Amino acid sequence: MGTLSPDSLFNLANPAALSGWIFLIVWLFLPPARQRQTRWVGLVVPLLLSCLYTAVMLTYFADSEGGFDSLDNVMLLFTQPGTVLAGWVHYLAFDLFVGWCIALDATHRRISRWVVVPCFGFTFMLGPMGLLLYAATRAAYSMRIDTQGDAA
Numbered sequence: 001m002g003t004l005s006p007d008s009l010f011n012l013a014n015p016a017a018l019s020g021w022i023f024l025i026v027w028l029f030l031p032p033a034r035q036r037q038t039r040w041v042g043l044v045v046p047l048l049l050s051c052l053y054t055a056v057m058l059t060y061f062a063d064s065e066g067g068f069d070s071l072d073n074v075m076l077l078f079t080q081p082g083t084v085l086a087g088w089v090h091y092l093a094f095d096l097f098v099g100w101c102i103a104l105d106a107t108h109r110r111i112s113r114w115v116v117v118p119c120f121g122f123t124f125m126l127g128p129m130g131l132l133l134y135a136a137t138r139a140a141y142s143m144r145i146d147t148q149g150d151a152a
Helices: 006-028 032-060 071-077 081-109 113-126 128-151
Strands: none
Touching (some): 006 113, 032 081, 081 113, 113 128
């Protein structure tokens, strides 16, 4: 990757991802009109991270040992800084994209932003667990709405 080492790129990717998460949290609390005007902005950081991921993969993957056909090969693949960086940026980009999808869905379904923010925290730190927490939250809100609709 030219003059930027995997360590340098790692040190760029982490704050970029954090800024994307901060944007999503702030976005949740914007008035609906501002949310509609700026909803696409939530894609900017995941797309930038995806570009970085692609560049890192093109730079480091061809010369790396290991592969995806067995656990031993995956472990071997992730012993080299360039491929570990690619894996990390992959997590950052996809978790943030999932966060963006959660934000849009929660806003559309009028799920309390105070409930969504903890889902973001889990998605940021523990990806699939955050998605699972949001799915459970969404289901609970749907049941609540159905129950309230039945009572009316």
